[in-house]
Amino acid sequence: MNKKLAPFLILLLPFLGFEPLNEPPQWHEDLTFHYKILHQDTWLPMGFTLKLENIHSRMRMDLAWCWPPVSSGTRIPLYLYRNQILYTHGRFHPPAWSVGLAIPEVRSILTFSQKPMANLYQIIAHETTHVIFVSYWLRKNQNYPPYWLNEGLAMVEQTSQEHSKDCYWYQQISYLAGQNLFPLKTLMRLEPMKMSNVQSIQLWYMESYSLIYFLLRKHSNFYFKTFVSYLRDGRSFKTALWAGYRYTPQQLERAWFRFLNVQSRQKTFGPISKVGFFHDLGPS
Ligand SMILES: [Zn+2]
Numbered sequence: 001m002n003k004k005l006a007p008f009l010i011l012l013l014p015f016l017g018f019e020p021l022n023e024p025p026q027w028h029e030d031l032t033f034h035y036k037i038l039h040q041d042t043w044l045p046m047g048f049t050l051k052l053e054n055i056h057s058r059m060r061m062d063l064a065w066c067w068p069p070v071s072s073g074t075r076i077p078l079y080l081y082r083n084q085i086l087y088t089h090g091r092f093h094p095p096a097w098s099v100g101l102a103i104p105e106v107r108s109i110l111t112f113s114q115k116p117m118a119n120l121y122q123i124i125a126h127e128t129t130h131v132i133f134v135s136y137w138l139r140k141n142q143n144y145p146p147y148w149l150n151e152g153l154a155m156v157e158q159t160s161q162e163h164s165k166d167c168y169w170y171q172q173i174s175y176l177a178g179q180n181l182f183p184l185k186t187l188m189r190l191e192p193m194k195m196s197n198v199q200s201i202q203l204w205y206m207e208s209y210s211l212i213y214f215l216l217r218k219h220s221n222f223y224f225k226t227f228v229s230y231l232r233d234g235r236s237f238k239t240a241l242w243a244g245y246r247y248t249p250q251q252l253e254r255a256w257f258r259f260l261n262v263q264s265r266q267k268t269f270g271p272i273s274k275v276g277f278f279h280d281l282g283p284s
Pocket of ligand 1: 130
Protein backbone atom coordinates (compact mmCIF):
# COMPACT_ATOMS: atom_id res chain seq x y z
CA MET A 1 0.00 0.00 0.00
CA ASN A 2 1.20 3.54 -0.74
CA LYS A 3 2.36 4.79 2.67
CA LYS A 4 1.29 8.35 1.99
CA LEU A 5 -2.24 7.16 1.41
CA ALA A 6 -2.47 4.87 4.41
CA PRO A 7 -3.63 7.37 7.09
CA PHE A 8 -6.25 8.75 4.76
CA LEU A 9 -7.55 5.31 3.98
CA ILE A 10 -7.79 4.42 7.65
CA LEU A 11 -10.00 7.45 8.19
CA LEU A 12 -12.07 6.63 5.17
CA LEU A 13 -12.52 2.92 5.78
CA PRO A 14 -15.40 3.17 8.28
CA PHE A 15 -17.40 5.20 5.79
CA LEU A 16 -16.84 2.60 3.14
CA GLY A 17 -18.20 -0.09 5.46
CA PHE A 18 -14.85 -1.75 6.17
CA GLU A 19 -14.38 -0.71 9.74
CA PRO A 20 -11.27 -2.27 11.31
CA LEU A 21 -12.38 -4.92 13.79
CA ASN A 22 -9.34 -5.18 16.08
CA GLU A 23 -9.97 -8.80 16.81
CA PRO A 24 -8.37 -12.04 15.77
CA PRO A 25 -8.65 -13.90 13.47
CA GLN A 26 -8.69 -12.22 10.11
CA TRP A 27 -11.96 -11.53 8.34
CA HIS A 28 -12.65 -12.71 4.82
CA GLU A 29 -15.32 -11.24 2.63
CA ASP A 30 -17.70 -12.79 0.14
CA LEU A 31 -20.54 -11.07 -1.63
CA THR A 32 -23.88 -12.42 -2.71
CA PHE A 33 -26.52 -10.31 -4.34
CA HIS A 34 -28.15 -9.43 -1.01
CA TYR A 35 -25.50 -10.12 1.65
CA LYS A 36 -21.98 -9.00 2.41
CA ILE A 37 -20.64 -12.04 4.27
CA LEU A 38 -17.74 -11.38 6.63
CA HIS A 39 -16.42 -14.70 7.86
CA GLN A 40 -13.54 -15.83 10.05
CA ASP A 41 -13.08 -19.29 8.58
CA THR A 42 -11.14 -19.16 5.35
CA TRP A 43 -13.86 -20.90 3.37
CA LEU A 44 -17.60 -20.71 3.60
CA PRO A 45 -19.52 -23.99 3.95
CA MET A 46 -20.38 -25.63 0.66
CA GLY A 47 -23.52 -24.15 -0.91
CA PHE A 48 -23.76 -21.40 1.74
CA THR A 49 -24.10 -18.40 -0.58
CA LEU A 50 -26.71 -20.11 -2.73
CA LYS A 51 -28.73 -21.07 0.34
CA LEU A 52 -28.59 -17.50 1.65
CA GLU A 53 -30.02 -16.16 -1.58
CA ASN A 54 -32.73 -18.86 -1.48
CA ILE A 55 -33.70 -17.75 2.03
CA HIS A 56 -33.74 -14.12 0.94
CA SER A 57 -35.95 -14.70 -2.10
CA ARG A 58 -38.33 -16.92 -0.12
CA MET A 59 -38.70 -14.20 2.51
CA ARG A 60 -39.09 -11.55 -0.12
CA MET A 61 -42.00 -13.45 -1.64
CA ASP A 62 -43.57 -13.93 1.77
CA LEU A 63 -43.10 -10.35 2.97
CA ALA A 64 -42.97 -8.45 -0.33
CA TRP A 65 -44.83 -5.52 1.22
CA CYS A 66 -41.93 -4.98 3.66
CA TRP A 67 -39.34 -4.41 0.95
CA PRO A 68 -38.43 -0.88 -0.07
CA PRO A 69 -37.44 -0.59 -3.75
CA VAL A 70 -33.91 0.48 -2.82
CA SER A 71 -33.15 -2.43 -0.49
CA SER A 72 -32.33 -4.71 -3.39
CA GLY A 73 -29.20 -2.65 -3.96
CA THR A 74 -28.06 -2.62 -0.33
CA ARG A 75 -26.37 -5.74 0.93
CA ILE A 76 -26.98 -6.88 4.50
CA PRO A 77 -23.67 -7.33 6.35
CA LEU A 78 -23.60 -10.81 7.88
CA TYR A 79 -20.79 -11.45 10.39
CA LEU A 80 -20.14 -15.16 10.62
CA TYR A 81 -17.80 -15.83 13.55
CA ARG A 82 -15.72 -19.00 13.72
CA ASN A 83 -17.29 -20.14 16.99
CA GLN A 84 -19.48 -18.96 19.87
CA ILE A 85 -16.55 -17.74 22.00
CA LEU A 86 -15.26 -15.42 19.28
CA TYR A 87 -18.85 -14.33 18.60
CA THR A 88 -19.49 -13.50 22.26
CA HIS A 89 -16.23 -11.57 22.61
CA GLY A 90 -16.60 -9.77 19.29
CA ARG A 91 -17.10 -6.06 18.94
CA PHE A 92 -20.93 -6.25 19.05
CA HIS A 93 -20.96 -7.90 22.52
CA PRO A 94 -23.96 -10.19 22.07
CA PRO A 95 -25.30 -11.92 25.19
CA ALA A 96 -23.32 -15.09 25.91
CA TRP A 97 -26.38 -17.36 25.62
CA SER A 98 -27.54 -15.95 22.29
CA VAL A 99 -27.01 -17.70 18.97
CA GLY A 100 -27.62 -14.75 16.69
CA LEU A 101 -28.12 -11.01 16.84
CA ALA A 102 -29.70 -8.37 14.61
CA ILE A 103 -28.63 -4.75 14.79
CA PRO A 104 -31.30 -2.99 12.73
CA GLU A 105 -29.67 0.44 13.08
CA VAL A 106 -26.79 -0.70 10.88
CA ARG A 107 -28.83 -3.38 9.04
CA SER A 108 -26.35 -6.01 10.22
CA ILE A 109 -26.69 -9.51 11.54
CA LEU A 110 -24.24 -11.78 13.30
CA THR A 111 -23.98 -15.41 14.24
CA PHE A 112 -21.30 -18.13 14.32
CA SER A 113 -20.49 -21.33 12.43
CA GLN A 114 -22.42 -24.24 13.88
CA LYS A 115 -23.94 -27.58 13.03
CA PRO A 116 -26.38 -28.69 11.85
CA MET A 117 -26.47 -26.22 9.00
CA ALA A 118 -30.29 -26.21 9.11
CA ASN A 119 -30.06 -24.44 12.48
CA LEU A 120 -27.65 -21.85 11.14
CA TYR A 121 -29.94 -21.11 8.20
CA GLN A 122 -32.92 -20.68 10.55
CA ILE A 123 -30.90 -18.23 12.65
CA ILE A 124 -29.93 -16.20 9.58
CA ALA A 125 -33.55 -16.13 8.37
CA HIS A 126 -34.69 -15.02 11.84
CA GLU A 127 -32.17 -12.19 12.10
CA THR A 128 -32.72 -11.09 8.50
CA THR A 129 -36.43 -10.73 9.27
CA HIS A 130 -35.65 -8.39 12.16
CA VAL A 131 -33.48 -6.20 9.95
CA ILE A 132 -36.04 -6.03 7.13
CA PHE A 133 -39.11 -5.67 9.33
CA VAL A 134 -37.69 -3.02 11.67
CA SER A 135 -36.56 -0.96 8.69
CA TYR A 136 -40.06 -1.28 7.15
CA TRP A 137 -41.61 -0.17 10.43
CA LEU A 138 -39.29 2.77 11.04
CA ARG A 139 -40.03 4.24 7.62
CA LYS A 140 -43.41 5.33 8.97
CA ASN A 141 -43.13 5.11 12.74
CA GLN A 142 -40.65 6.63 15.18
CA ASN A 143 -40.90 3.74 17.62
CA TYR A 144 -39.79 0.15 17.31
CA PRO A 145 -42.45 -2.40 16.34
CA PRO A 146 -44.16 -4.17 19.24
CA TYR A 147 -42.06 -7.01 20.65
CA TRP A 148 -44.67 -9.74 20.18
CA LEU A 149 -45.05 -8.79 16.51
CA ASN A 150 -41.35 -8.39 15.73
CA GLU A 151 -40.27 -11.58 17.50
CA GLY A 152 -43.26 -13.65 16.40
CA LEU A 153 -42.69 -12.73 12.77
CA ALA A 154 -38.95 -13.48 12.89
CA MET A 155 -39.70 -16.87 14.44
CA VAL A 156 -42.32 -17.74 11.81
CA GLU A 157 -39.94 -16.69 9.02
CA GLN A 158 -37.22 -19.05 10.24
CA THR A 159 -38.62 -21.58 7.81
CA SER A 160 -40.77 -21.55 4.73
CA GLN A 161 -44.43 -22.40 5.17
CA GLU A 162 -43.93 -25.93 3.86
CA HIS A 163 -41.08 -26.55 6.31
CA SER A 164 -42.85 -25.10 9.36
CA LYS A 165 -42.92 -28.52 10.97
CA ASP A 166 -39.10 -28.55 11.12
CA CYS A 167 -39.14 -25.48 13.33
CA TYR A 168 -38.59 -25.83 17.08
CA TRP A 169 -41.32 -23.27 17.78
CA TYR A 170 -43.90 -25.05 15.67
CA GLN A 171 -43.20 -28.24 17.57
CA GLN A 172 -43.49 -26.48 20.91
CA ILE A 173 -46.86 -24.85 20.30
CA SER A 174 -48.48 -28.28 20.27
CA TYR A 175 -48.01 -28.22 24.02
CA LEU A 176 -49.47 -24.77 24.66
CA ALA A 177 -53.14 -25.74 24.89
CA GLY A 178 -54.11 -26.39 28.48
CA GLN A 179 -51.18 -24.40 29.90
CA ASN A 180 -51.66 -21.26 31.92
CA LEU A 181 -51.21 -18.87 29.00
CA PHE A 182 -50.74 -15.12 28.93
CA PRO A 183 -54.01 -13.56 27.75
CA LEU A 184 -53.68 -11.60 24.51
CA LYS A 185 -53.63 -8.25 26.29
CA THR A 186 -50.81 -9.31 28.63
CA LEU A 187 -48.79 -10.90 25.83
CA MET A 188 -48.81 -7.66 23.87
CA ARG A 189 -47.79 -5.58 26.88
CA LEU A 190 -44.84 -7.71 28.06
CA GLU A 191 -41.24 -7.06 27.01
CA PRO A 192 -39.06 -10.16 27.20
CA MET A 193 -35.90 -8.37 28.29
CA LYS A 194 -37.75 -7.05 31.34
CA MET A 195 -38.86 -10.53 32.37
CA SER A 196 -36.68 -12.64 34.64
CA ASN A 197 -38.43 -15.98 34.85
CA VAL A 198 -37.06 -18.30 32.16
CA GLN A 199 -40.28 -20.32 31.90
CA SER A 200 -42.29 -17.12 31.40
CA ILE A 201 -39.87 -15.90 28.74
CA GLN A 202 -40.10 -19.22 26.90
CA LEU A 203 -43.88 -19.11 27.14
CA TRP A 204 -43.95 -15.53 25.87
CA TYR A 205 -41.87 -16.50 22.80
CA MET A 206 -43.97 -19.56 22.04
CA GLU A 207 -47.21 -17.63 22.34
CA SER A 208 -45.91 -14.79 20.15
CA TYR A 209 -44.85 -17.34 17.54
CA SER A 210 -48.19 -19.14 17.68
CA LEU A 211 -50.15 -15.90 17.36
CA ILE A 212 -48.20 -14.70 14.31
CA TYR A 213 -48.29 -18.19 12.81
CA PHE A 214 -52.08 -18.15 13.19
CA LEU A 215 -52.39 -14.64 11.70
CA LEU A 216 -49.94 -15.13 8.83
CA ARG A 217 -50.06 -18.82 7.91
CA LYS A 218 -53.71 -19.52 8.62
CA HIS A 219 -55.07 -16.45 6.84
CA SER A 220 -54.38 -14.60 3.62
CA ASN A 221 -51.07 -12.76 3.50
CA PHE A 222 -53.05 -9.68 2.44
CA TYR A 223 -54.96 -9.67 5.76
CA PHE A 224 -51.67 -9.66 7.64
CA LYS A 225 -50.21 -6.91 5.51
CA THR A 226 -53.29 -4.71 6.09
CA PHE A 227 -53.28 -5.36 9.82
CA VAL A 228 -49.56 -4.57 10.18
CA SER A 229 -49.67 -1.46 8.01
CA TYR A 230 -52.50 -0.04 10.15
CA LEU A 231 -50.48 -0.72 13.29
CA ARG A 232 -47.41 0.89 11.76
CA ASP A 233 -49.46 3.97 10.90
CA GLY A 234 -50.22 4.33 14.59
CA ARG A 235 -53.79 3.00 14.57
CA SER A 236 -55.02 1.10 17.62
CA PHE A 237 -54.72 -2.67 17.78
CA LYS A 238 -58.51 -2.94 17.74
CA THR A 239 -58.84 -0.82 14.57
CA ALA A 240 -55.95 -2.58 12.81
CA LEU A 241 -57.31 -6.00 13.68
CA TRP A 242 -60.74 -5.17 12.33
CA ALA A 243 -59.31 -3.64 9.15
CA GLY A 244 -57.19 -6.70 8.45
CA TYR A 245 -59.22 -9.62 9.76
CA ARG A 246 -62.71 -8.44 10.75
CA TYR A 247 -61.98 -9.79 14.25
CA THR A 248 -62.56 -8.01 17.53
CA PRO A 249 -59.72 -8.70 20.01
CA GLN A 250 -62.03 -11.11 21.88
CA GLN A 251 -62.87 -12.98 18.67
CA LEU A 252 -59.18 -13.19 17.78
CA GLU A 253 -58.31 -14.56 21.19
CA ARG A 254 -61.01 -17.23 20.95
CA ALA A 255 -60.01 -18.20 17.38
CA TRP A 256 -56.32 -18.31 18.33
CA PHE A 257 -56.97 -20.56 21.36
CA ARG A 258 -59.11 -22.84 19.16
CA PHE A 259 -56.14 -23.07 16.78
CA LEU A 260 -53.88 -24.07 19.70
CA ASN A 261 -56.34 -26.79 20.67
CA VAL A 262 -56.24 -28.17 17.14
CA GLN A 263 -52.43 -28.04 17.17
CA SER A 264 -52.32 -30.02 20.41
CA ARG A 265 -54.05 -32.90 18.65
CA GLN A 266 -51.68 -32.84 15.66
CA LYS A 267 -48.20 -33.59 16.87
CA THR A 268 -46.79 -34.42 13.45
CA PHE A 269 -43.22 -33.15 13.46
CA GLY A 270 -40.17 -33.36 11.30
CA PRO A 271 -36.86 -33.92 13.12
CA ILE A 272 -36.88 -32.35 16.57
CA SER A 273 -35.13 -29.00 16.38
CA LYS A 274 -33.39 -27.24 19.22
CA VAL A 275 -32.86 -23.73 17.92
CA GLY A 276 -34.04 -21.10 20.38
CA PHE A 277 -33.72 -17.34 20.41
CA PHE A 278 -33.96 -14.98 23.29
CA HIS A 279 -33.48 -11.21 23.28
CA ASP A 280 -31.63 -11.21 20.01
CA LEU A 281 -32.23 -7.62 19.03
CA GLY A 282 -29.13 -5.51 19.36
CA PRO A 283 -28.72 -2.21 21.17
CA SER A 284 -30.93 0.55 19.88
ZN1 LIG B 1 -35.53 -12.34 17.46
